[in-house]
Amino acid sequence: LALRRLPPAAAAPAEPSPAPAAGDERPARCSAARLKAKGDAREPFDLVFVGSREFFDQRRIPGAAWVAYADLAEAFSRRDRAREVVLYCGCCAGASEGISGAAVRQLRTLGFHRVGHLEGHFAAWQSAGFPVEGTNPGTVNPEGAYATAAQKESLERLLAVQESRK
Numbered sequence: 001l002a003l004r005r006l007p008p009a010a011a012a013p014a015e016p017s018p019a020p021a022a023g024d025e026r027p028a029r030c031s032a033a034r035l036k037a038k039g040d041a042r043e044p045f046d047l048v049f050v051g052s053r054e055f056f057d058q059r060r061i062p063g064a065a066w067v068a069y070a071d072l073a074e075a076f077s078r079r080d081r082a083r084e085v086v087l088y089c090g091c092c093a094g095a096s097e098g099i100s101g102a103a104v105r106q107l108r109t110l111g112f113h114r115v116g117h118l119e120g121h122f123a124a125w126q127s128a129g130f131p132v133e134g135t136n137p138g139t140v141n142p143e144g145a146y147a148t149a150a151q152k153e154s155l156e157r158l159l160a161v162q163e164s165r166k
Contacts, residue, residue, distance in 0.1 A: 046065065049087075055090045085112060087115065
């Protein structure tokens with residue numbers, strides 16, 4: 001798996017993302033503006049989408065890699081645990097931590113400490129007017145990528161399992 005980082009544009013200063021405080025289980029958050037600045041400043045980090053492959057193919061942040069949530073442990077097994085990772089999804093249009101919040105917690109259990117999620121997810125990135133690529137980079141469904149009841153129920157079950165493992 002070759003993870004990529006956000007491609008650079010113009011140089012701009014950006015603050016490094018701190019590691020979470022000891023015992024802090026909440027995913028660190030990175031705003032869309034901060035993520036853009038990090039990419040523009042050519043900071044080394046991995047940008048990973050953990051939502052549905054269909055959503056990723058249709059609209060994504062340039063330079064993002066897709067990893068299925070179920071494959072996170074395998075995909076990151078040989079990655080540098082000191083490298084910063086920013087995760088995002090499109091499942092809830094930014095209404096909650098969604099799959100990316102659960103993915104942050106999973107990566108922390110694997111020893112990654114500089115990991116967080118994009119605050120507001122893809123919807124925040126797109127509404128800020130930042131570049132989007134894919135087969136259909138238009139507007140985001142306000143209900144998120146999971147528009148059907150079955151998809152939403154599946155996401156809720158996944159998140160409930162993650163919460164029960166805390």
